[in-house]
Amino acid sequence: MRKPLVAGNWKMHGSKSMVTSLLKSLLAGSSPQDAVDLVVFPPFPYLYRAQKLLRDSSITWGAQTLNPAAQGAHTGEVSASMLLDLGCRYVLVGHSERRRLYGESDSDVAARFETAVQAGLEPLLCVGETLEQRERGETNSVITAQIDAVLARCGIDSLASATIAYEPVWAIGTGKTATPDQAQEVHALIRDKLLARDDMIGSQIRILYGGSVSSSNAADLFAREDIDGGLVGGASLKAEDFLAIRDAAA
Ligand code: PEP
Numbered sequence: 001m002r003k004p005l006v007a008g009n010w011k012m013h014g015s016k017s018m019v020t021s022l023l024k025s026l027l028a029g030s031s032p033q034d035a036v037d038l039v040v041f042p043p044f045p046y047l048y049r050a051q052k053l054l055r056d057s058s059i060t061w062g063a064q065t066l067n068p069a070a071q072g073a074h075t076g077e078v079s080a081s082m083l084l085d086l087g088c089r090y091v092l093v094g095h096s097e098r099r100r101l102y103g104e105s106d107s108d109v110a111a112r113f114e115t116a117v118q119a120g121l122e123p124l125l126c127v128g129e130t131l132e133q134r135e136r137g138e139t140n141s142v143i144t145a146q147i148d149a150v151l152a153r154c155g156i157d158s159l160a161s162a163t164i165a166y167e168p169v170w171a172i173g174t175g176k177t178a179t180p181d182q183a184q185e186v187h188a189l190i191r192d193k194l195l196a197r198d199d200m201i202g203s204q205i206r207i208l209y210g211g212s213v214s215s216s217n218a219a220d221l222f223a224r225e226d227i228d229g230g231l232v233g234g235a236s237l238k239a240e241d242f243l244a245i246r247d248a249a250a
Pocket of ligand 1: 009011167171172173174175210211212213231232233234235
């Protein structure tokens with residue numbers, strides 16, 4: 001039985017006061033008895049605040065990316081050990097905005113994934129096709145290539161501590177959500193692929209859906225067999241909406 005997970009990707013949003021009030025509202029709406037794991041991904045400068053406010057709670061936190069190098073002359077970058085220092089449990093790798101805006105290739109993503117696992121962070125690997133790729137019938141091959149890059153570099157065992165998020169690029173921040181059928185089809189493809197490599201990992205790994213998840217569409221998506229929760233962008237910035245999405249996963 002997989003415990004659902006709902007994660008909030010705050011992207012480059014927030015301020016000290018906004019982050020403090022959002023975290024306090026999430027704390028007020030959560031308890032260790034919750035049937036859903038709740039995770040937030042604030043921007044780097046606010047991880048310290050997350051650590052301070054969330055450390056004794058059931059809510060966990062992570063970073064939106066990391067540099068694959070351990071340390072050194074990488075101006076502007078952040079290492080895995082720094083994230084661990086700030087109490088991060090998770091790190092996003094391969095978000096489509098990183099792939100598209102910052103040129104991260106499948107092999108860059110695999111390198112970040114490897115660094116995260118070796119450091120003891122739990123990577124949340126994002127995969128997804130563009131609208132053009134979907135229209136050309138390439139969805140399955142794109143997703144397969146994105147996952148194969150990680151499997152080739154890190155091996156199937158590295159996925160034991162990972163989560164996958166299927167995020168169709170055309171659904172992120174657009175208000176267009178994949179239908180539950182469209183999402184389930186890709187989630188099943190991912191799970192079958194992993195099951196073929198390792199029964200235990202394939203059946204235990206959580207596969208989240210991301211792309212304009214809201215309090216009104218979450219329940220239908222999360223009801224599908226292979227959808228184990230969501231990676232939520234815009235709707236994670238309002239505690240009420242984010243908690244309603246969490247409740248839809250319970
Ligand atoms: C995301 O940033 O991963 C995301 C899914 O964003 P949104 O929910 O706003 O589409």
